[in-house]
Amino acid sequence: MQAANWPKTIQQREFHHVRTVLLRRPPAAPAASAADSEVDTFKSIYKQLIEINTTDSVGSTTEASQAMRQRLLDVGFAPGDFEVIEPYPRKGNLLGRYKGTGLKKPLLLLAHIDVVEARREDWKTDPFKLQEVDGRNIARGAIDDKAMAASYVSALAQLRREGFKPNRDMVLALTADEELGDSPANGASWLLKNRRQDVDAEFGINEGGRGELKNGKPHAHVMQIGEKTFLQYQFEATGPGAHSARPTPANTIYDLAEALVRLRQYRFPVDINPAARTYFERSAPMQAEDVRADFLAVAGGNPPADVVERLSNRGPIIGLLRTTCVATMVQAGHAVTAQAQSAKATINCRALPGQDLEFVEQKLREIAGPKVKVTQQVREEPAPGSPLKPELMQVVESISGSMWPGVPVVPTMGVSTTDSRHFRAAGIPMYGVSGLFVDPDKTGVHALDENIGVAELLKGREFMYQLIKRLASQS
Ligand SMILES: [Zn+2]
Numbered sequence: 407m408q409a410a411n412w413p414k415t416i417q418q419r420e421f422h423h424v425r426t427v428l429l430r431r432p433p434a435a436p437a438a439s440a441a442d443s444e445v446d447t448f449k450s451i452y453k454q455l456i457e458i459n460t461t462d463s464v465g466s467t468t469e470a471s472q473a474m475r476q477r478l479l480d481v482g483f484a485p486g487d488f489e490v491i492e493p494y495p496r497k498g499n500l501l502g503r504y505k506g507t508g509l510k511k512p513l514l515l516l517a518h519i520d521v522v523e524a525r526r527e528d529w530k531t532d533p534f535k536l537q538e539v540d541g542r543n544i545a546r547g548a549i550d551d552k553a554m555a556a557s558y559v560s561a562l563a564q565l566r567r568e569g570f571k572p573n574r575d576m577v578l579a580l581t582a583d584e585e586l587g588d589s590p591a592n593g594a595s596w597l598l599k600n601r602r603q604d605v606d607a608e609f610g611i612n613e614g615g616r617g618e619l620k621n622g623k624p625h626a627h628v629m630q631i632g633e634k635t636f637l638q639y640q641f642e643a644t645g646p647g648a649h650s651a652r653p654t655p656a657n658t659i660y661d662l663a664e665a666l667v668r669l670r671q672y673r674f675p676v677d678i679n680p681a682a683r684t685y686f687e688r689s690a691p692m693q694a695e696d697v698r699a700d701f702l703a704v705a706g707g708n709p710p711a712d713v714v715e716r717l718s719n720r721g722p723i724i725g726l727l728r729t730t731c732v733a734t735m736v737q738a739g740h741a742v743t744a745q746a747q748s749a750k751a752t753i754n755c756r757a758l759p760g761q762d763l764e765f766v767e768q769k770l771r772e773i774a775g776p777k778v779k780v781t782q783q784v785r786e787e788p789a790p791g792s793p794l795k796p797e798l799m800q801v802v803e804s805i806s807g808s809m810w811p812g813v814p815v816v817p818t819m820g821v822s823t824t825d826s827r828h829f830r831a832a833g834i835p836m837y838g839v840s841g842l843f844v845d846p847d848k849t850g851v852h853a854l855d856e857n858i859g860v861a862e863l864l865k866g867r868e869f870m871y872q873l874i875k876r877l878a879s880q881s
Contacts, residue, residue: 448560448867451477453536455552456545460520467582468498470519474559474580475500481563497582499593504562506572513877514577514610517555518584521547522852530855544857549849551613554840555580561871572878577607584825594825598832607834614824614838619845624810630838632681632791633820634756638784641665641774647747659738661777662749666733668773674729676714677758681791682726685818725821731755759791789830801876802839809869841869
């Protein structure tokens with residue numbers, strides 16, 4: 407999943423050339439002998455993918471795409487089946503398909519292969535060398551999103567070795583620049599704009615879901631079926647300033663502060679969408695008794711105000727109930743002895759799918775008042791939620807139920823964003839489901855020492871293999 411901001415340098419750079427790279431050899435890959443088990447092959451693909459640095463600053467998703475393409479050619483796919491598309495230098499994408507009989511419309515397997523920056527001096531181990539410590543894989547991208555990318559490549563390779571004949575094409579897209587948001591080199595969005603027919607699908611699988619461990623035990627298998635829209639605004643008060651020894655009533659810091667207090671007190675209307683409703687309904691049985699009743703009240707629709715108030719104070723739950731806007735940065739003043747000529751705040755909003763974005767902006771203007779100017783800085787493309795397709799849900803629930811008995815599959819709305827929004831906006835329903843179980847507080851995703859249990863990773867790969875096979879066998 408992506409961080410909100412991405413460097414302006416990308417936007418400002420001018421990139422002209424679009425290259426389709428078919429023939430370049432990838433960097434040396436550890437050779438997999440025929441005797442290697444599928445698990446060993448997967449581990450080797452995963453390690454190779456992680457150890458190719460794909461950060462924005464110095465890495466290359468082109469190199470990673472070439473390596474993954476070679477893995478697929480090694481098991482017998484034709485060179486024309488998968489291509490590396492590099493619209494911007496170092497920002498390549500792998501696109502191709504495992505052809506089926508065409509009985510059903512294609513299935514899209516989407517994963518981004520760029521990663522968030524990581525500094526060696528901040529980490530316990532080298533973030534770009536896969537380390538196994540106490541049964542855990544530690545590296546940048548150990549989860550986000552190279553675990554899924556490697557699982558797809560390994561599953562397609564295994565199916566190919568097994569001679570599997572799918573009833574639909576399985577389209578693989580391993581893409582660049584997800585972590586930078588609406589970057590011009592964002593592979594998902596670039597492919598939709600420039601290669602629409604080649605990524606077309608009945609529906610797709612992507613990051614955004616996960617299994618949740620509680621005290622080390624599988625607890626819920628979360629499936630992302632929608633996500634909020636990212637918006638960013640600036641509040642700014644400006645004035646002539648003054649010597650601080652002779653203060654004047656016109657004070658930009660106070661004007662801004664008053665607007666921020668009004669923002670703090672404002673709540674957007676509660677709107678329980680189908681994804682959130684299903685989440686509250688399915689996860690109610692897992693809650694402590696007092697919370698369970700509140701969850702069920704929300705699942706029933708129109709929850710009373712006191713229920714909403716209690717749940718709004720329970721960490722991430724607030725994001726499921728309503729659109730939110732919060733001040734994240736402030737900047738004001740230029741000297742300790744001067745009244746500030748300018749006071750600015752950054753306001754970050756996450757709008758519910760279907761939220762009228764003009765309404766959000768209008769509200770912010772009302773809250774800011776006449777002395778504070780509101781400027782929109784970022785407005786990501788809004789996208790509808792994906793429908794709960796029964797034929798997909800049955801497959802996910804059946805595989806999940808056999809691998810993690812008694813653990814419910816819980817559809818929900820993501821409060822952070824993924825590349826699924828581009829496809830949803832283009833009419834292709836996307837589902838975030840991974841089979842990767844983690845303790846949500848200890849993943850290190852976008853942070854230090856990103857890690858996943860070795861056993862959990864291998865089970866996630868097995869889940870993905872079964873999921874792809876079952877979905878491609880549907881008739
Ligand atoms: Zn991600």
